[in-house]
Amino acid sequence: MTRRTALGSAALGVGAAALGGGQAMAPARAQTLTKTFVLVHGGWHGGWCWRRVADLLEAKGHKVFVPTLTGLGEKSHLLDAKVNLATHITDIVNLIKWEDLKGIVLVGHSYGGYIISGVAEQMQGSIASIAFLDAFVPENGDSLEAGASQPVKDAIAAAKSKGEIALKPVPASVFRVNEKDRAWVDAKCTPQPIATLTDKATITGAREKIAKKAYIRAKGYPSIPFDAAQAKYKADAAWKSYEMTAGHDAMVDQPKELTDILIEVG
Secondary structure: OOHHHHHHHHHHOOOOOOOOOHHHHHHHHHHHHOOEEEEEOOOOOOHHHHHHHHHHHHHOOOEEEOOOOOOOHHHHHHOOOOOOHHHHHHHHHHHHHHOOOOOEEEEEEOOHHHHHHHHHHHHHHHEEEEEEEOOOOOOOOOOHHHHOOHHHHHHHHHHHHOOOOEEOOOOOOOOOOOHHHHHHHHHHOOOEEHHHHHOOOOOOOOHHHOOEEEEEEEOOOOOHHHHHHHHHHHOOOOEEEEEEOOOOOHHHHOHHHHHHHHHHHO
16 A cells, blocks of 8 residues: 555545554544433432443443432432422532533433523533433423323322322332333332422423423323324424333433434434
């Protein structure tokens, strides 16, 4: 191979192995493809629910953060009456700030849709892509209590009448989690601070300014609110729409399928 041929091959991105440049080029390519994911869990859950997806993303070279919101999961010892929607939004905002994260793929599951919408209000410039997984997409003044199913509304009302500060977990069977994982999910879920469900969201339109937006519907879980959200964003050219056959906890039921979607979303 002549020097001119070698240079031509390198310019075209071919013949790297013949030039002995395969190893030198790999890190640059990996760096170009690497994304940073911040995966926000839903009500009663914790960062633990994302572990299968996080492992798959990290195996592909991506950077992944799976924070647990205050008062839940391994942070359940921090539960008190002061934990509210703003607390959980700040949990994620501060993660982004302290880790100096830029160009992130921000994903919210279920209740997490409220969190990532609030985060977008403060950190829009750090977010390259935002995705709602079987999640609420609140408008200004919305609360999860107002948009929830009747059983959840009744449970919140009953807890408030008793002066309780947290709502007991919904059984995994209700969320149509696959039978093999239901006991595990039930064992991991912890009470949800009630103020996070009754506080109203402050939305000014920052979410809509994010370049890439997606809604992912897990059709294995019947939900009128989530069906409505899917229909709305499927008809919006500014959004991408995806559909899975998983139950509500798609990251538990179908981690590989969800991982592939999230990479595409990013």
